[in-house]
Amino acid sequence: MGGLLYNFHQNLDFSVNAGTSFRLPTAIELGANGIHHGSFRHEQGNPDLNSEKGFVIDTKLNYSKNSFNASVSPYLYYFKNYIFLNPSGEFSILPHAGQIYKFTQTSALLSGVEISLNKTFAEKWKTLFSFEYLYTKQINKDRSKNFPLPFTPPINGYAEIGYEFLKRSKTFNNAEFFSNVTFAFRQERIAQNEEITPGYSLLGGGFRTRVNMNGFKTTINLQATNIFNIKYYNHTSFYRALKIPEMGRNIQLMIKIPFK
Known part of the structure; x- marks a missing residue:
């Protein structure tokens, strides 16, 4: 090499x-x-x-x-x-x-x-x-x-736009609202005896920030994926053969607290 x-x-x-x-x-x-x-x-x-x-x-x-x-x-x-x-x-x-x-x-x-x-x-x-x-x-x-x-992955991509605010705040750092889209094209370049997988586009978004209050530090991330609950399949997933779609609408709240 x-x-x-x-x-x-x-x-x-x-x-x-x-x-x-x-x-x-x-x-x-x-x-x-x-x-x-x-x-x-x-x-x-x-x-x-x-x-x-x-x-x-x-x-x-x-x-x-x-x-x-x-x-x-x-x-x-x-x-x-x-x-x-x-x-x-x-x-x-x-x-x-x-x-x-x-x-x-x-x-x-x-x-x-x-x-x-x-x-x-x-x-x-x-x-x-x-x-x-x-x-x-x-x-x-x-x-x-x-x-x-x-099991060749289709053409796929990801795009995100975010807006930062509260830049002068001592409590909130890197506060940001964001929106994103994940997409994959229809996969029709397949091996013999494979099935074509339809394409999809998924919308997501959320809010994230770092918090510092009197020495207490934490990171907060609230996000949603597949907001419109689209039914879609991953061409490389094991569940594809069973006709089981990928995860639907998903909302997560993650709070990270570091300990010294």
């Missing part, structure tokens, strides 16, 4: 890392044959699996000036014999097991990019945005079998 960091100037830098990877197949990947009760599926190992070997390169371009920060991180992984759990389309004879998921291996490509932006306006308004995209592909001699890898 090797890396390089280059500073173009005080606000802009670029880094790159490249290397190889090696992994022996685990005992489960080699010999499992039965229902995995944590993932609710019949998993079947393969004793003929070879060691996993791959090549990796990841880069990052980072820009920072005053109250603005941005970073872009593309990456690329190539494996000669990637080990993964593949939905076979064959149904298990075991009760309530569904289809058999078989550990298999093939050449594979995984590539993507992560983007992050944050900016403060007028010293009070804070904004944050993050975005992730992952592209996967099985590489076989028979090109008709070059499906995406199973």
Whole structure:
């Protein structure tokens, strides 16, 4: 593994890392044959699996000036014999097991990019945005079998805007109201025998602050997620196969008190 960091100037830098990877197949990947009760599926190992070997390169371009920060991180992984759990389309004879998921291996490509932006306006308004995209592909001699890898996360992102107030208060520090949205695109780049997962957008928000009263310090965070109680599925969740949606409307009050 090797890396390089280059500073173009005080606000802009670029880094790159490249290397190889090696992994022996685990005992489960080699010999499992039965229902995995944590993932609710019949998993079947393969004793003929070879060691996993791959090549990796990841880069990052980072820009920072005053109250603005941005970073872009593309990456690329190539494996000669990637080990993964593949939905076979064959149904298990075991009760309530569904289809058999078989550990298999093939050449594979995984590539993507992560983007992050944050900016403060007028010293009070804070904004944050993050975005992730992952592209996967099985590489076989028979090109008709070059499906995406199973359980590939969809394009997803997160955006938040917050307003700071009570800046002159001695009791309340970093008091902020905030609102956010979490989103994921429809995932239709799926492996054979996988199901398409619809996209979703979830609205959240809340209030957070640090409190200092006569030496007593605490942090208060009141937040709500999925405010409109949207029914949605996570493409990579174990519960997806059982048609169990993710958490609905959720309201949390967290109070953190440090003890010396």
